Amino acid sequence: xxxxxxxxxxxxxxxxxxxxxxxxxxxxxxxxxxxxxxxxxxxxxxxxxxxxxxxxxxxxxxxxxxxxxxxxxxxxxxxxxxxxxxxxxxxxxxxxxxxxxxxxxxxxxxxxxxxxxxxxxxxxxxxxxxxxxxxxxxxxxxxxxxxxxxxxxxxxxxxxxxxxxxxxxxxxxxxxxxxxxx
Numbered sequence: 702x703x704x705x706x707x708x709x710x711x712x713x714x715x716x717x718x719x720x721x722x723x724x725x726x727x728x729x730x731x732x733x734x735x736x737x738x739x740x741x742x743x744x745x746x747x748x749x750x751x752x753x754x755x756x757x758x759x760x761x762x763x764x765x766x767x768x769x770x771x772x773x774x775x776x777x778x779x780x781x782x783x784x785x786x787x788x789x790x791x792x793x794x795x796x797x798x799x800x801x802x803x804x805x806x807x808x809x810x811x812x813x814x815x816x817x818x819x820x821x822x823x824x825x826x827x828x829x830x831x832x833x834x835x836x837x838x839x840x841x842x843x844x845x846x847x848x849x850x851x852x853x854x855x856x857x858x859x860x861x862x863x864x865x866x867x868x869x870x871x872x873x874x875x876x877x878x879x880x881x882x883x
Contacts, residue, residue: 710783713747713759721747721780727763738780746779760787773856777872794856805838807860808869809845821845825852 711728712720719738723731736759739748747759760779764772764787773794775786805812811822813833821832821844830848835841842860849857858867862875 715747715780719745719747719780721759721782723759723763723782724784727782727784730762731759741779744774744777744779747782763787764789775867776874777858777867788856790856794853805841806870807838807842807845808858809849809860810838810841821848823848823852 715738717738734749736747739746748756750756760772760782766772770789771792773788811820819835819841821841823830832844846859858869860869862868864875864877867874
């Protein structure tokens, strides 16, 4: 298997013309295994299927996740398995990091069925929570962002991201503000 080396990262070839990116230091952990591209839950992942055993994913192997621990990709790309992009969290936290935009162009915005208002809607632990009577779509999107930050914390994927947060519209992480020294 041929690996493409960079200064700090390695591109690992997968099936279907895909590549996974890992840190150089993780090469000994993954190089003895044959990896393939697996599509699941709206994104691609790198996986390995040992004989007579359940498939393992590269991000779980690298992060050291065990049991029911979930591994989240900060930027939402399941093929970037560099340590700075991986974090362990609960399934509830991980569900907060999904990129989607709804019918109204924002994540978590719904129209009230009988009034000319909007609502922010979020699902947490199988239960739907709503903030009703938002006068505009933007107000509902902002209310969703508040709910997402409250329930998902650093895992929140929001409509109007602050520095370091992931955008629900583009999927990109907002850059941290650079400090200017005087």
